[in-house]
Amino acid sequence: MPSPALRALLIAAALALLAGCSEAPWNYPYSAADRDRNILYSVFVDRPKHLDPAQSYASDEAVFTRQVYEPPLQYHYLKRPYELIPLTAAAVPQARLVEKNGATYSVYDVRIQPGIRYQPHPAFNPAHLALDRATIAGLRSPYDLPAHAARELTADDYIYQIKRLAHPQLHSPIFGLMSEYIVGLKEYGERLKKAARPGTWLDLREHPLEGVERVDAQTYRVTLKGRYPQFVYWLAMPFFAPMPWEADRFFSQAGMAEKNFTLDWWPIGTGPYMLRQNNPNARMVLERNPNFRGEPYPAEGEPGDAAAGLLADAGKRMPFVDRAVFTREKEGIPLWNKFLQGYYDVSGIQSDTFDQVVRISVEGDANLTPEMERRGIELRTSIAATVFYLSVNWLDPVVGGNSERARKLRHALAIATDWEEYLSIFANGRGVPSHSPLAPGIFGYRDGRDGFNPVAYEWRGGQAHRRPIEQAKKLLAEAGYRDGRDAKTGQPLVLYLDTTSRGPGDKPRLDWWRKQFAKLSIQLEVRETDWNRFQEKLRKGTTQIFIVGWSADYPDPENFMFLLHGVQGRARNEQGVNASNYVNPEYDALFERMRNMPNSPERQRIIDRMTEIFRHDSPWIGGFHPKNYSLAHGWLANSKPNEMADNTLKYLRVDAPRRDALRNQWNEPVVWPLLLALAVLAAAVVPAVVSYRRRERMSAR
């Protein structure tokens, strides 16, 4: 009869053998029952903070909210430049200009398609709108309640959500902006503040909002002050998604918040998916909404899409995937390895694995390494609608202002700062140097010879080349700083870079900045600071040189050009987006004209002139537009980067049997190390036992 310890060991070995006999690999991280199901597996790194469409603004939240909530409009998945198309709306609404009491108003009538239904949810069952605390306390999820119901989407739901932007207990990031445009929204916020009672549900249906009216069950009207053509882009964001009053009422019940059952965590929508599991610490699970109306996969795209197989599913009803499982991975190493093992369908590329994944050809093209190609992994790249820039503070007496001296100094710095080298060293080449405030793909952006910045570059051999450093030195001398010394005082020129980069890993980057300025014999002092102090310095206008970035809300040149609009200066206007505090009356006047124009040759001409002014004044000493690299396994179809749309899950299709076969092939357990470890243990224990027995038998000495 073996000893209990030996018996336990034998049982463990038998279990291990049994596990080996089953088809799932030993390191399979999901439920074995889901192995060949039509499920997409992805990751999230940071916990989402808000899933309430009135509050959510971050892209890592949009991964979830955009699959559930449906605003009236969306971006075409395949076409470029980005194009707005209807989602729940019958058509993209056009502004109707109305003159009233000497003022101009833009009126948008948004008509919703009939027959759209919400996902099944307990909130639509009237019995669940008056639950007692004990019932709520016993729930693990709102979906634990029985008898889910649904109803048809109406215009009232959109109106309800617009009103929620002004709700006193919510922090909608666009309330300030929309208050400037939607008639009566600001005053509405004040009225709601007075009407709100702690612990009592505020029924917004009882409080009308002047600028948002119901035309009929399927149509609502939004009246804006003045012209604001960019408003239609906001209609493609979840801020303007519908919110059924029942959902608001349901989650306002006493006891819900203590269980973390809030609209901020449990979205209710009409979209293709519904959030059925919400554990932001570990796993978020989206499941197909059985009430989703279905939407045809696009039949048109940009050139090359058909050849890339992106139109193979044209006309088929979406969504294709039944469920999407998002697992939280805080660290890059497990994330990357699980992608390589086939347990995640998509992944980004970290800097430390870049060389393992991508080879840059002599022509500068990014290609996958043979190892990645063997695995059938596909690389997708796209330039983000984002700009990172090194800016001067226009209020600074040394580098700011429109004097000829300061301008030449900025031009010299613009030549000396080698952004191509920066991107090569610190971003594995993932980015393109910026020549204007506009990111590629945005109306007004010009490429090639028409688009290069002649201040820092010259056109040679069909390409823009950075001007020689001698020209920068000459400009510096003309500015009164020959060899980096002030001609009047003889003192060395010392400039200050404010940055939040202060970790040990940031040192090479900071040294690189010093090196760029040292090319002109200018000393660069780095002032490291935390994020809060850095923001405070920007608000007070006490920085000199700094690096900031901007990601576009929508693909309109206004959303980039306003970064240099005088009235948006951060030191004058705390919420201003013009961190440089740049002011140029001509630029400002052109901006005012351009912002409300439709895309047209005239608008292009104005943008060209604004870009010319920008380059001449050079408030930014260059910058870059990051290039996003993403990887997808070959079993994932229809994946195309879209920098504007986040509701992309519905387009994706997974070949689950192929994935399962490859996972098995890639993850065969290697058992010999276990056997070796047991042998080593035995080799260590057996002599010890023998020695112990010998000692025990030994007579006293």
Add this chain to the structure above:
Amino acid sequence: MTAYIVRRILYAIPILVLVNLLTFALFFVVNTPEDMARMQLGAKRVTPEAIEKWKIEHGYDRPLLWNAKAEGLEKATRTIFFEKSVKLFTLSFGASEADKRDIGNEIKTRMWPSLALAIPVFLVGLAVNITFALFLAFFRATYLDYSGVVLCVAMMSVSTLFYIIGGQYLVSKLWHLVPISGYDEGLDAAKFLVLPVVIGIISSFGSGGRFYRTLFVEEMGKDYVRTARAKGLAETTVLFRHVLKNAMIPILTGVVVVIPTLFLGSLIAESFFGIPGLGSYTIDAIQAQDFAVVRAMVFLGSVLYIIGLVLTDISYTLVDPRVRFG
């Protein structure tokens, strides 16, 4: 004993107040309530009105420590410090400032994954370390002992992070034996816990084994051990019945105090292995400057540490009859 425990609990109150004050001071030295509001509201489109609204909603519109405008006792009570700290003593932690989730609920949910990792690491680790130390003590001054000590010194010189990354690389990436990270509920959690538990045991093996060996070797040199051997007792009896028992006081000093804190989890291991425990929760809160969560976790850590110290004192009386509560 009851009087002793009551006295220790009363001592704990000023300690907890001081810990709270220290956490509060350290946090607000680098952050103003406005900074916190900006941090939570994000960088885009934040208006001064939104900041004010956030401060009022989260109770940060009051003075930090002293309210000069209030009357009488309210000068001290109508302050951020008082209002945020007093509730902690009733174990009412409030809501996270980053995402408004109820902290008490989060703690209740997240303590289980932490315990699922910490308890096996603690118990198995203790058993392995003590067994190994007894083994070395038994073979003291032999090549086995010297090799064991060298092994311990080598293992304690290696960072835990190295064990984690190395373990993930070998066991999960190369050999495909267990998932590299993740967590699941119930028995499904086992496959995710094997590697972190083994790594947790290995990473504490060097220091633990060496520490216990020192205790045992010291005990083995004492007269009572020589007497036991002279009486003809088997070496195993000497080791387990006499040496181990007499080495219990220093062992308990180090062991019992950590038992209550086990559920606070491991900061690094939970992050690397994707275990949604309280260690990972604390790290997230520090990164997000979520003062409500940081405050709650520091308070809880202090309470548990004090409980651990009291338990340690009580455990002394169980293993050593000479120890009495005065």
